[in-house]
Amino acid sequence: MPARLPSWVWVTGLTAGAVAAVVVLAVQADRGPHPAPTAAASPTPRATASPSPSASPAPTGVxxxxxxxxxIVYSVDRHRVWLIDASDASRRTFSVWPGTVAPDPGSYTVSLRKEGPITGSDGVKIQNILYFGVKSGVNLAFSNALDGASPPPAATQTTGGIRLRTADGTALWAFGTTGTKVTVVE
Structure with a gap:
């Protein structure tokens, strides 16, 4: 009968494999597209259901x-998110499509992560969901549509989802672990 490996060997091997997988994912997320600080896309107005945002000047700094x-910094007025590292450097910034319920300015934390896919309040399949608050009984969360589409007009819907492009959703998912601080500004 072959010798049995002690449990600590299995735990050590699994832990090393998990750490390696996280490092690979972090490196891949960091290699993703990084918008130039002087020009980037901004969300299409909510009155249209365009599949891609229109280009306009982007804010230059955090x-x-x-x-x-x-x-994670979210500007309600600019419809923009920044991922800020521990040294206060902006690692990535991108425009978003806001929901109809805007979070109040203040400090929040990522309280729950769901990889998905699930169906959002607008009926669209979404993934990479980071919940960070509740306002008027509506969950506030970042997510991206599975098919990469922008949200449809929501004139009659109450939604707290802040929709991202697929690549931005993937980067935010890698960055925003449970407990990550989310700062909302006007």
């Missing part, structure tokens, strides 16, 4: 009132 340390 909002001054967004705090310090590793965090």
């Amino acid at each position: 909002p001054d009132d967004s705090g310090t340390g590793r965090r």
